[in-house]
Amino acid sequence: MSPAALPPRAVERIVHHVYESCLFRIEAPGCRTHFCSPAAPCKVARDLLSPLANLKLVAVSWNAAVHAFQQTKYPRFFGDVEDGYYPHAWHINTRMRKAVLLARYRVFRTFTSEDGNRGVYVAHDFGGAGGCAAARAVVLKAWVSATDFECQREIAAYRALGACPGVPAPRIADARHDPLCDVHVLVLPKLGPTLEDLRAALPDHRFTPRMVLTVAIEMLDRYRDIHARGVVHSGIKPGNICLAPQNSADAPSALYAIDFGFSTALAANAQLPSAHRIDAVGNRRFMSVFAHHGISQSQRDDLESLAYLLSYLFHARLPWASDGKPRSPRAQQQHAPHVWRIKLATPAAVLFRDMDACFLEFWHDVKGLAYAEVPDYDRMRARFAKCLEMQDGDGKAPLNWWDLWEEKARGRK
Incomplete structure (x- = not known):
């Protein structure tokens, strides 16, 4: 019987058999699990499946069977x-x-x-x-x-x-x-865990003063470079700050800023906010007061949000979100006053209670910035670095986020 005369069911069974033989019986060592698919094979699978591809040249029925098979969700591909x-x-x-x-x-x-x-x-x-x-x-x-x-x-x-x-x-x-x-x-x-992941792993969900100071220094470096390229992040929160990839060339204390879906361009020569109201975007726990009111954002708004983040990491709460979780829009409407009103009414002494004086000085510097005024990042950073140096003393190694993460991960097991 010629190949073209075989019943369609028989052709399909042969295609499956050849597929199994090629991929799962003579496959390369160490390649026992496949994440690719018949329609989009990886290089190893493509090389091994070349005999199956050659069957398409035998007859129209074989070509149709191979094509149909490639469109199926073959279960062995999707195990993991x-x-x-x-x-x-x-x-x-x-x-x-x-x-x-x-x-x-x-x-x-x-x-x-x-x-x-x-x-x-x-x-x-x-x-x-x-x-x-x-x-x-x-x-x-x-x-x-x-x-x-x-x-x-x-x-x-x-x-x-x-x-x-x-x-x-x-x-x-x-x-x-x-x-x-x-x-x-x-x-x-793929980067490392987020600060929210790390915070959740800590026994009391609070960062130590040394950890908070390191975050302040790292994020001032991040925002100095981000703002210099004309971008306002508008997205700071613990879940949007990641540890550097493990075994990377970054410093052990390095942090990455992610999620720029709410970012805005920093107008080069704009001395005044936009005359038009901007939709409030971002995480309401950490966005600046001006952002709540739809005022176009600049460098100072990112730094105000950073100040809220530092307070949150230290206290594990903010005055306008006592349980650590944001309220839904309906809940915000039902529970007056609104977040921005509590932010305005919260004294800096409460926001940075029990924290080093350098945080209060940072807050005053940020609130004193005019719209689009370029902050003195180096001076702000040096203040935090001096405080960290006083805490660490001589000879203490810089904070290593990955060592801390692995230590806490072992403690959870």
């Missing part, structure tokens, strides 16, 4: 993937798991935050020469539409920031569209 249930086909989570993204990324975990699901995922990148055996973790940010407000802000910010220290550099310069999943994806390197 997050098991999530998303009932709506239109939901971004459902789309991100519909197929392999951009022919090389397979989502296996969803990032969730206090603001809900923001379309951020961890994925296997199997696009290298080693295939799935050498897959590494990357972060994917996804949007349904390229015109999405946060998508456009994020792309514009990364273009302006370029090789800014302490800011992750996208692996793809733009948000690339994936036709199979119908999403726009930005690929970023």
Whole structure:
């Protein structure tokens, strides 16, 4: 019997058999788990499956069987993937798991935050020469539409920031569209845990004075470089500050700023705020008072938000969010006064209670800045550095975030 005369079912069984033989019986050592798919195989799988591809040349029925097989979600490919249930086909989570993204990324975990699901995922990148055996973790940010407000802000910010220290550099310069999943994806390197992760691992969920001072120094360095490139972050919170990648060339105390979806461009010659009201965006616990009122933001707003963050890390609470969690818009309407009113009414002595005087001096410097005035970052940083030096004494090594994280991780086991 000629190959063309075989029944379609027989052809399909042969295709499956050849597939199993090629990929899972003679595959390369160390490549027992695959994150790719029949439609988008990694390099190792592609080389091993070349006999299956050659079967497409035998007859039209074989070509159809191979093509149909490539469109199936073959279960052996998706063994080590997050098991999530998303009932709506239109939901971004459902789309991100519909197929392999951009022919090389397979989502296996969803990032969730206090603001809900923001379309951020961890994925296997199997696009290298080693295939799935050498897959590494990357972060994917996804949007349904390229015109999405946060998508456009994020792309514009990364273009302006370029090789800014302490800011992750996208692996793809733009948000690339994936036709199979119908999403726009930005690929970023996987960094270390966030300060929120570290805070949650601490017994009392509070940073020590030494840790808070280190955060102050690092974030002043970050904002000096970010502002110098004409970008206002507008997104500071513990979940948006990450440890540097482990075993990287960064200093052990280095921190990274992430999530520029709410960022704005700093107008070069704007001496006055915009005459038009700006939509209030960002985390309401940490945004500046002016941001609450829709006043366009500048360098001082990022530093005001940093001051709130430092107080929060030390006290594990803020006067306008006593339980440490933000209120929903409905709850904010039901519980007067609004956050911005409490911020205005809170004395600096309360905000920085039991903290070193350098924090109070930092607050006065920030509140004394005019719109778009360039802060004296070096003087602010030197004040915190002097305080840290007095605490550490002679010969004490700089704070190592990864050592601290691993110590706390061992304590939780």
